[in-house]
Amino acid sequence: MRVFCPKCGAGYKINDELIKVKARRLKCGSCGEVFTVDKTEEPAQDDAAAFDMVKDAMSDNKVSDNSTVDKEQDKEASAQSTDQNSLDEDEVAIDIEDIFERLSERTENLINEEKKLPFYKKIWLGIKNILGLQFRINWKYTTIVLLIIGLVWMYNNRYEIVRKIPPMNTFFKTLGIKAKVIGEGLEFQNISWDLQAENDDTRLDIRGFVFNQTEKDIVLPIVHIEILDNETALLQSQNTPLKDRIVRGGEKIPLALSVSNPAPTMKYVYMTFIDVD
Numbered sequence: 001m002r003v004f005c006p007k008c009g010a011g012y013k014i015n016d017e018l019i020k021v022k023a024r025r026l027k028c029g030s031c032g033e034v035f036t037v038d039k040t041e042e043p044a045q046d047d048a049a050a051f052d053m054v055k056d057a058m059s060d061n062k063v064s065d066n067s068t069v070d071k072e073q074d075k076e077a078s079a080q081s082t083d084q085n086s087l088d089e090d091e092v093a094i095d096i097e098d099i100f101e102r103l104s105e106r107t108e109n110l111i112n113e114e115k116k117l118p119f120y121k122k123i124w125l126g127i128k129n130i131l132g133l134q135f136r137i138n139w140k141y142t143t144i145v146l147l148i149i150g151l152v153w154m155y156n157n158r159y160e161i162v163r164k165i166p167p168m169n170t171f172f173k174t175l176g177i178k179a180k181v182i183g184e185g186l187e188f189q190n191i192s193w194d195l196q197a198e199n200d201d202t203r204l205d206i207r208g209f210v211f212n213q214t215e216k217d218i219v220l221p222i223v224h225i226e227i228l229d230n231e232t233a234l235l236q237s238q239n240t241p242l243k244d245r246i247v248r249g250g251e252k253i254p255l256a257l258s259v260s261n262p263a264p265t266m267k268y269v270y271m272t273f274i275d276v277d
Contacts, residue, residue, distance in 0.1 A: 007033040183221050183273025185214035186247065188255070193269050195262070204259040206269065212247040220245035221273045225259060228268040235263035239274065 004011045005028040012026075027034050114125065154161060158179035162169045172179035191208035206225070212218055220242045227235045240257050247253055 003037050005031065005033050006035050007031050180275075182275050183218075185212060185216070185218055186220070186273060187211045187213055188271060189252065191255075191269075191271070202261055204262040204266075204269070206255070206257040206259070206271070208255050209252045210247060210255050211252040212249055215249040217249055218247050220247055220253075221275065223255075223257060224272050224274045225257065226270040227259065227262050227266045228270060229263070229265045230267045232268060235266060 002011060002013050003026065008028060008031040010028055010030040012029075025034055025036050114122070117125065155177065158168075158172055158177060159181060162172065162179045163184075169180045187210070189209045189211050191206065193204055193206045196203040196205055204227075210220065223240045223242060224237065225240065226237045229235055236259075238259050245253070
């Protein structure tokens with residue numbers, strides 16, 4: 001069927017099947033006018049005649065009809081907007097009620113699940129609630145983090161660990177980490193040194209004692225000797241192993257060492273213990 005806008009006269013061809021109800025509201029694409037098309041009305045036989053009829057009607061009722069139509073359209077638009085807002089509010093109310101109903105059901109399920117928890121899990125859950133730890137723990141990453149923290153702690157406390165658990169030194173050695181203080185508990189006492197000349201050779205004789213300050217027996221490690229000049233620069237060094245020498249707890253044993261052909265500019269002698277390995 002053919003319809004015309006009552007305001008601007010723009011004509012449109014509309015399929016009868018699109019108007020499924022008795023009357024349908026259409027909007028003019030030219031001027032924006034909203035008007036009603038009745039399906040029961042007979043289509044115009046002549047487009048030109050129909051256009052003239054619409055034009056005459058517009059001329060005769062230019063002021064009154066337009067104002068009346070505008071008022072009616074405003075009322076209809078206002079009523080339609082009010083109805084739509086009412087529908088939107090009803091939909092929102094239904095959605096909110098549905099959300100609260102689902103939340104209530106979920107809360108009830110959680111409460112029932114908590115009642116079935118073992119005693120120790122209830123305690124842990126209470127601690128989490130107090131501390132605000134309401135999150136799921138990823139045990140994979142948590143284990144990795146705890147492992148890293150544990151290894152860092154073991155490295156920082158390796159000397160104390162080996163003191164209390166000596167076999168742990170093997171573990172640290174496997175990782176290439178020194179965790180044992182060599183000669184810990186041993187002390188040099190009454191150390192003196194003297195240069196001896198025999199023919200063209202010179203010998204440095206070092207005498208003194210090694211005292212075990214602990215109550216445990218300690219195997220005497222290698223003695224490391226350094227010869228220093230007046231500015232404490234290293235001139236030469238020597239390692240003297242003393243195997244099969246055990247210093248009992250609280251015992252003091254004599255120490256006699258020799259360095260062949262020491263540097264002529266020697267001024268100081270420095271001694272310490274190093275690992276027997």
